[in-house]
Amino acid sequence: MKKLNHYVSIYKEQLEKGDIQEAYVGLVKYVTKLGTYLSKNLSESYSFGNLFQGYMDYTYFYYTNDFLKQRKLKMGLVLNHSKMQFEVWLLGQTIPIQEKYWDYFKTTQWNKNRTSRPQYSILEAVLIANPDFNDLDKLSKQIEDKLVVITLEIIQDIKTSKLN
Numbered sequence: 001m002k003k004l005n006h007y008v009s010i011y012k013e014q015l016e017k018g019d020i021q022e023a024y025v026g027l028v029k030y031v032t033k034l035g036t037y038l039s040k041n042l043s044e045s046y047s048f049g050n051l052f053q054g055y056m057d058y059t060y061f062y063y064t065n066d067f068l069k070q071r072k073l074k075m076g077l078v079l080n081h082s083k084m085q086f087e088v089w090l091l092g093q094t095i096p097i098q099e100k101y102w103d104y105f106k107t108t109q110w111n112k113n114r115t116s117r118p119q120y121s122i123l124e125a126v127l128i129a130n131p132d133f134n135d136l137d138k139l140s141k142q143i144e145d146k147l148v149v150i151t152l153e154i155i156q157d158i159k160t161s162k163l164n
Contacts, residue, residue, distance in 0.1 A: 031059045072097045086128040089121035104161050
């Protein structure tokens with residue numbers, strides 16, 4: 001196993017180049033603006049929370065509505081940095097809530113490739129697998145459109161389940 005000094009040396013080299021900082025700051029700024037954009041456009045359907053920058057792994061914010069709140073659920077719009085894709089996550093307020101909904105969702109289309117519950121969520125759905133950051137207006141609209149469709153599908157699944 002390599003020692004921390006090895007990784008710190010590589011980290012320092014990368015920081016000296018400056019590309020990582022530029023990319024990270026640009027991504028966080030974009031997701032912040034995306035949250036504002038979605039809040040403005042979807043405020044009649046969902047309420048949106050603050051941005052969480054994460055640790056260069058995920059940048060995300062929560063959104064919810066009365067139906068989800070009553071079930072102690074919320075959604076997360078997530079930029080997965082390692083996969084560089086946008087995802088929607090269904091989250092429970094507590095571990096028992098997550099486990100309850102995982103028991104239902106583990107056999108649905110949402111988790112067809114999973115054998116165990118995701119670490120932080122009940123399910124994770126890809127919104128945009130290869131985002132084009134050169135056209136942010138178009139990307140925001142694509143995310144909005146897919147977010148609405150996928151969130152409604154997840155809510156519909158919950159409504160038709162025996163958990164409702």
